[in-house]
Amino acid sequence: MDTDTLKTLQEVAARGSFAAVARARGVDPSNVSRTVAQVEAQLGFRLFQRSTRAVQPTEAGALYLARIAPLLEELDQARDAAAQVVAQPAGRVRLTASVAFGTEVIVPLLPGLRTALPEVSLEMVLSDENVDLLAGQIDIALRLAPAPKGDLISVKLMDTGYRVVASQDYLARHGRPTAPQDLSAHEVLRMTLPDHRAQWQFRRDGVTEAVPVSGPLLMSNVLALRAAACAGLGPALLADWLVAEDLAAGRLVDLFPGREVAASGFETAAWLLYPSRAYLPRKVRVVIDYLRGALG
């Protein structure tokens, strides 16, 4: 029983005509007719009830075709999966992340990734909106929350935290707060996200305190928020990976290095999401492994 033959059967069922299948395949109609007849002889039952004007699957034929359809599919997948074992990890991998995370965390990794996986080319889709992985043909998504639903695989890439930072000159002008409570006297820079607006949370030695904050400036973009903080417009609550470089360079100062800081919950992390396929393309696999190795 040839798989090509079985695919012919399915095409016959789909098109409802031997002649149409023959035209589509560029063969003689007699070819299709004989193929079906031969399969029927081998199977021992009739697959299609046919007249000169119509071809209709029999009950047994419909049952058989319905059952073999996924099998033929999987047979092809088995071939592809096995081929990937020997194939070099090559091709284009589409990766999506937020603009800030992409530019600050992923872009610095690109040189190393290029040398480690020269055959893989990365296509970065940076967007602060949640891109549909299937519709966008996305292989890998980097998000700051795990997959809420569906057939996505979530792996924690790295733990993330927040820092309250301000610029040197802002501190020189307004004084450096020594305790979180002092922030209530400052006009802080805030995100428009509801979680970040009313209060910030601090934790040290297991003791948590919430500090109400306020300020005239609200921003929807963390890069802009960071820029504002660097410009000395006030203290800001920002992700640690976003301000690591600025802290190291001295452009920003971590106001409470001894405390954990959070907007809503303390348990935050960056997640790597990818669609749960039966067999992940090798090029995607190696990129995932590289990212986990570099960030995990």
Add this chain to the structure above:
Amino acid sequence: MDTDTLKTLQEVAARGSFAAVARARGVDPSNVSRTVAQVEAQLGFRLFQRSTRAVQPTEAGALYLARIAPLLEELDQARDAAAQVVAQPAGRVRLTASVAFGTEVIVPLLPGLRTALPEVSLEMVLSDENVDLLAGQIDIALRLAPAPKGDLISVKLMDTGYRVVASQDYLARHGRPTAPQDLSAHEVLRMTLPDHRAQWQFRRDGVTEAVPVSGPLLMSNVLALRAAACAGLGPALLADWLVAEDLAAGRLVDLFPGREVAASGFETAAWLLYPSRAYLPRKVRVVIDYLRGALG
């Protein structure tokens, strides 16, 4: 890709030797060698790493073989499952007949058929129009004429005849005709079929006579015609199977019990039609046999 080929691959993996597989299958070792080589060429990767003394699946080959093994199994199961559908005298059989024949002849057989073939469920499509057997997924058709054309198998189910009948009270009011010719003086009930309209034929001892008939009432439905006859509206030419019960119950009287009666030809019969003798599902076969036994 032939499933038999794929099974050969599995046997190679199991036995670890081309020659052993060749012996087991009774073919030449070169056959196995070439089969494997051809599959590898089609797949694009090597399945077995082989030396003169050992055959070992490659990593890709092992993965491929492991994945196709259950698929081949299911492929066979699909065949068996479908074959069982046709082999078992069980399931739904779609049967079409005219409304009158179905209700008067087939329905009385149903109780016996239910007990004789409890696993078979009958779906009756009663229609006075010629149903398309293919489009309607009909297994068996009961018609009062043989298949005029096509690849349908026709078997005569039972001979049928016609009777000229009238109700007791009609005869009391209009007198009982003693010879067919007397019908010309009656207003008879007629079918709208062209054959039945102008004259009725009678035969006794090989002598045929045609009697012209007329009447104001024409009906297109034999059940309505019978009802009209029962209601004393006049004599009617009706199929014997249609009036047998009424004659037995005395609701109708056979006016010419000694004669054969016909509308057009005397050779009339009920036919059983079914598509294609080859690969006839067993459930259809047993219903056909039952009907022939009960009516033939």
Add this chain to the structure above:
DNA sequence: CTACGCGGTGCGTGGAGTGCAAAAAAGAAT
């Protein structure tokens, strides 16, 4: 060192599969 058995290859032949053409048939169109 020899012999056996293994996988791989060249070769000739028979049969399977191909397209073509014609037949049968069923629906559509006139």
Add this chain to the structure above:
DNA sequence: ATTCTTTTTTGCACTCCACGCACCGCGTAG
């Protein structure tokens, strides 16, 4: 009704693939 078109099926050459056979290279076992 009758003709026409389209579709399935089958008969018929023809081609070419797949089969077994013989042989080669090679590694292991005795």
